[in-house]
Each structure stands twice: as structure tokens, then as C-alpha cells.
Amino acid sequence: MASPNVVIGSESVRGDAIAAKVHQDIAFLTDRLQRLENQTNPNPQVLKVYRDMLESRYAVLDWLSQSPEPH
Numbered sequence: 001m002a003s004p005n006v007v008i009g010s011e012s013v014r015g016d017a018i019a020a021k022v023h024q025d026i027a028f029l030t031d032r033l034q035r036l037e038n039q040t041n042p043n044p045q046v047l048k049v050y051r052d053m054l055e056s057r058y059a060v061l062d063w064l065s066q067s068p069e070p071h
Contacts, residue, residue, distance in 0.1 A: 006064070015064055022061045029054040 005012045033050050036042045 019061060019064050022057050022064070025057045026054065026061070029057065 004015050006015050006018055007013075029050055033047065033054065036047055036050065
């Protein structure tokens, strides 16, 4: 079953297209975090920014995967 459309501003976008982009973001951020953590002296502020971004992407993905509530 296809994801419902999501309205962004005045534009309707397919939910599964957004989910695919969010999955790409999650993969990128996960890889980037691993690379940063493997550095000799990683910057804790930069790590926090990437972790916060990753948490945000997971929240969006969770929101997209929720079934619409009946009205």
C-alpha cells in the first residue's frame, strides 16, 4: 500500500518519496557519526548536532509510518 500524500506548503508530495529521502538521510548521518566517533579527538558539539539530526530523521520516519487516524 502506498503512503498517503503529505502536503508541504501548497504542494502535495508522496509520503513514500519523503520516506525514501529520510532513509537516505539516516544512512548518511549514521555513516558520518561513525566516522566522527572514530576520530582521535572528535568535537563533542559536532557529534551532538549530528545525533540530534539523526534523532529528528527517525522522528519524521516514525511520523510518516503512522497510519492515519479515522475521523
